[in-house]
Amino acid sequence: MDSATLDTLPGFRRRVRVTPAPGQVIAALEDDYHCMAVILRHDDGIVTSVESVMERVPWTTCPGAPAVLAATFTGVALADIPARGEKKANCTHLHDLTVLAAAHAGETNTIIYDIVTCDPIDGLATAEIRRDGMPLLQVAHRNHVMEAPIAIAGLSIMKLRDWIEGLDGPHREAAKLLQWGAILANGRLIPMERQSTASRVPPNCFTFQPDNAAKAIRIGKVIDFTAAPLTPLDHFDGTNFASR
Numbered sequence: 001m002d003s004a005t006l007d008t009l010p011g012f013r014r015r016v017r018v019t020p021a022p023g024q025v026i027a028a029l030e031d032d033y034h035c036m037a038v039i040l041r042h043d044d045g046i047v048t049s050v051e052s053v054m055e056r057v058p059w060t061t062c063p064g065a066p067a068v069l070a071a072t073f074t075g076v077a078l079a080d081i082p083a084r085g086e087k088k089a090n091c092t093h094l095h096d097l098t099v100l101a102a103a104h105a106g107e108t109n110t111i112i113y114d115i116v117t118c119d120p121i122d123g124l125a126t127a128e129i130r131r132d133g134m135p136l137l138q139v140a141h142r143n144h145v146m147e148a149p150i151a152i153a154g155l156s157i158m159k160l161r162d163w164i165e166g167l168d169g170p171h172r173e174a175a176k177l178l179q180w181g182a183i184l185a186n187g188r189l190i191p192m193e194r195q196s197t198a199s200r201v202p203p204n205c206f207t208f209q210p211d212n213a214a215k216a217i218r219i220g221k222v223i224d225f226t227a228a229p230l231t232p233l234d235h236f237d238g239t240n241f242a243s244r
Contacts (some may be wrong), residue, residue, distance in 0.1 A: 001126045003135050011118040012185030013225035015232035018104050018111040025101035030232035032222055033058050038097040042105050047073050052094050055241050061216040065091035065206040078102045092205045110238060115181035119188060127182040129174045136174045157183060
């Protein structure tokens with residue numbers, strides 16, 4: 001599907017912005033369900049601090065995640081961030097932003113990734129990721145079974161690690177972001193009442209750990225960016241969030 005057509009279709013939208021500067025990287029994201037940022041500070045190849053801003057989150061327990069994130073990564077070498085693990089103990093989105101920020105430490109140019117995933121048409125969902133407005137990768141799946149590109153046809157959308165690791169660096173990073181965006185897009189198809197009991201969800205992140213899930217309450221505004229006159233992160237200048 002061409003990008004112009006994809007943009008006209010209802011579906012999930014996510015933007016990720018990475019803003020490097022001397023001694024720090026700020027990585028932010030916004031999508032239908034989340035709006036947050038990580039400020040990673042580093043010196044001599046070591047993470048000196050990790051701060052989080054959680055502007056819009058889906059659960060009352062989410063604000064407890066920044067403390068876990070800081071404990072996970074403070075003092076860790078930038079080169080060791082991807083292998084640090086503990087993703088399930090963290091907010092997965094803050095964790096991913098930290099890994100992304102570390103990958104771009106020492107750079108000077110801002111990067112913007114946009115993920116566009118259309119709601120299924122005759123059962124087929126198409127998702128595309130763009131970097132600074134230029135399309136990089138497009139995939140399509142039916143009920144989470146990949147149909148395109150041909151190299152991954154027949155695989156589960158959850159089982160793309162080998163394909164992703166075989167890509168070159170820029171496409172590998174983009175493919176990871178695209179995979180998770182396409183998975184999250186499935187939330188648009190699930191009635192909210194079925195998404196509002198955390199204890200029913202596998203313990204794959206901070207909120208869904210048993211002790212947290214028992215007290216988590218669904219909150220937060222859900223934004224359909226294909227229906228609202230808004231663009232993800234349109235109120236974020238790379239450093240601060242402004243009021244909408």
